[in-house]
Amino acid sequence: MNTDETPWMIRFDKVVKRYGDNTVLRELDFHVRPGERVTLIGPSGSGKTTILRLLMTLEKVSGGLIEVDGECLTHIRRGDKRVPADEKHIRPIRRKIGMVFQQFNLFPNMNVLRNITEAPVRALGRPRAEAEAKARELLDMVGLADKALEHPSRLSGGQQQRVAIARALAMEPEILLLDEVTSALDPELVTGVQDLLRDIASSSDLTILCVTHEMGFARDISHRVLMFDQGQIVEDGPPEKIFSDPAEQRTRDFLQAVIQT
Amino acid sequence: MDWSWDRAWEIAPELFTRGLAVTLQATLGGAVLAFTLGLALALLLRSRRPWVRLPVRGFVEVVRSTPLLAQLFILYYVFPSTFGITMSALTTGIVGLGVHYATYTAEVYRSGIDGVPRGQWEAAVALNLPRFRTWTGVILPQAIRRVLPALGNYLIGIFKESPQLALITVVDVLGLARILAAEDFRYLEPLTLAGLFFLVIAIPSSILVRRLERRLEHG
Ligand SMILES: Nc1ncnc2c1ncn2[C@@H]1O[C@H](COP(=O)(O)OP(=O)(O)O)[C@@H](O)[C@H]1O
Ligand SMILES: [Mg+2]
Numbered sequence: 303m304n305t306d307e308t309p310w311m312i313r314f315d316k317v318v319k320r321y322g323d324n325t326v327l328r329e330l331d332f333h334v335r336p337g338e339r340v341t342l343i344g345p346s347g348s349g350k351t352t353i354l355r356l357l358m359t360l361e362k363v364s365g366g367l368i369e370v371d372g373e374c375l376t377h378i379r380r381g382d383k384r385v386p387a388d389e390k391h392i393r394p395i396r397r398k399i400g401m402v403f404q405q406f407n408l409f410p411n412m413n414v415l416r417n418i419t420e421a422p423v424r425a426l427g428r429p430r431a432e433a434e435a436k437a438r439e440l441l442d443m444v445g446l447a448d449k450a451l452e453h454p455s456r457l458s459g460g461q462q463q464r465v466a467i468a469r470a471l472a473m474e475p476e477i478l479l480l481d482e483v484t485s486a487l488d489p490e491l492v493t494g495v496q497d498l499l500r501d502i503a504s505s506s507d508l509t510i511l512c513v514t515h516e517m518g519f520a521r522d523i524s525h526r527v528l529m530f531d532q533g534q535i536v537e538d539g540p541p542e543k544i545f546s547d548p549a550e551q552r553t554r555d556f557l558q559a560v561i562q563t
Numbered sequence: 564m565d566w567s568w569d570r571a572w573e574i575a576p577e578l579f580t581r582g583l584a585v586t587l588q589a590t591l592g593g594a595v596l597a598f599t600l601g602l603a604l605a606l607l608l609r610s611r612r613p614w615v616r617l618p619v620r621g622f623v624e625v626v627r628s629t630p631l632l633a634q635l636f637i638l639y640y641v642f643p644s645t646f647g648i649t650m651s652a653l654t655t656g657i658v659g660l661g662v663h664y665a666t667y668t669a670e671v672y673r674s675g676i677d678g679v680p681r682g683q684w685e686a687a688v689a690l691n692l693p694r695f696r697t698w699t700g701v702i703l704p705q706a707i708r709r710v711l712p713a714l715g716n717y718l719i720g721i722f723k724e725s726p727q728l729a730l731i732t733v734v735d736v737l738g739l740a741r742i743l744a745a746e747d748f749r750y751l752e753p754l755t756l757a758g759l760f761f762l763v764i765a766i767p768s769s770i771l772v773r774r775l776e777r778r779l780e781h782g
Contacts, residue, residue: 309642396691400689400690403689407682407685407686409686421690424693469690470690473691
């Protein structure tokens with residue numbers, strides 16, 4: 303049946319994204335294999351967040367298409383035409399994708415446990431007891447077993463971000479999107495969250511797309527680094543190569559600037 | 564004319580049983596309708612479909628730009644003959660107050676909904692939460708919490724406006740005070756008592772609303 307199964311977990315095909323007359327991505331092509339961990343680096347405004355938001359369906363493409371696990375996320379066929387996908391088409395595909403945000407975005411009207419169980423119960427139809435057992439396992443994994451009934455606002459930023467990570471994992475995604483997840487944290491809380499993500503990355507077969515300015519973390523976590531500038535891939539390679547011996551001047555300039563700050 | 568304690572004691576029981584019952588029914592009934600219908604209007608006003616949104620917007624504008632009293636008269640005198648809809652005076656008053664104030668609470672809910680950070684919507688999408696559950700489980704609880712003080716102020720407003728129902732023959736505390744005054748042309752005691760009654764309810768309510776405001780601001 304699945305003889306022509308695609309080897310790609312994520313495929314961007316000539317993706318264009320415009321805001322008004324500001325073209326953020328122009329005909330961007332790239333592919334990510336299942337289980338591959340890719341870090342996007344590049345100057346602010348180069349379109350990294352936009353890429354994650356397009357995948358999460360928080361934004362719509364202006365052109366081109368995106369495939370996830372062999373299915374088109376952005377379009378459906380109607381007759382012999384391709385038209386923008388509707389919510390009904392998107393839902394089962396989006397189920398495979400989870401995202402952790404820079405600002406955590408926990409639900410302030412729910413306690414920690416409820417934040418984690420809400421989507422499994424409401425979106426996947428899991429029985430509450432099962433969802434809670436799973437949520438407690440995840441809380442244990444992120445080191446917050448004793449905070450299940452706490453209100454998010456009573457947690458530190460680092461703890462909130464751990465909850466957000468647990469919440470994303472509770473949906474059992476195949477792809478995890480991380481957008482500068484430690485940028486909003488106090489410096490002393492950064493390593494804890496990074497260590498957690500390193501553990502998750504190495505002990506799972508999640509496909510990860512990660513935007514970060516922490517080059518040490520990027521080096522540890524990723525199989526591959528994509529250097530972006532002005533919505534285009536400037537350089538694509540393994541972290542050892544990109545960080546030690548970049549081929550492109552723009553990559554060198556960028557890395558120089560990041561190290562200095 | 565001197566204040567007569569005897570007269571005050573004489574009328575107080577009736578004023579604060581029969582009159583009070585009507586005032587409270589009008590206020591609470593009107594508020595429940597204003598709070599629920601207002602939410603419905605707020606949601607309809609956000610509809611992407613112009614044929615839903617525009618008529619609702621028109622209705623809201625018309626109701627807001629005409630006096631409550633005109634609406635009460637129309638409900639009470641025009642609806643029965645023209646549309647064959649007959650309600651008791653009190654029910655008419657509750658509907659009038661409720662619909663009138665719904666057009667204001669709709670605006671309150673709108674600002675509350677707009678005030679929920681975008682990140683909340685985005686987290687709901689990222690978690691694949693169904694749209695309905697996003698509204699009922701994430702957005703509305705946060706929006707309503709933000710606007711509780713504003714709704715409280717409208718509750719007090721409805722309370723203070725409820726004596727207007729006298730003009731469609733509803734006898735509330737103030738209306739009853741007038742009737743009692745007409746018995747012996749002593750206006751001082753009944754109107755003072757009625758006025759005090761409104762003060763005694765409205766002032767502590769305003770203080771409570773302000774407290775609530777402060778509590779919500781601080782988390
Ligand atoms: N909602 C938006 N409306 C208009 N322009 C936007 C919006 N989001 C992003 N942009 C623009 O898109 C470009 C890329 O932004 P972004 O993807 O956030 O970059 P990065 O994450 O690499 O810093 C920037 O020029 C930014 O101003
Ligand atoms: Mg960004």
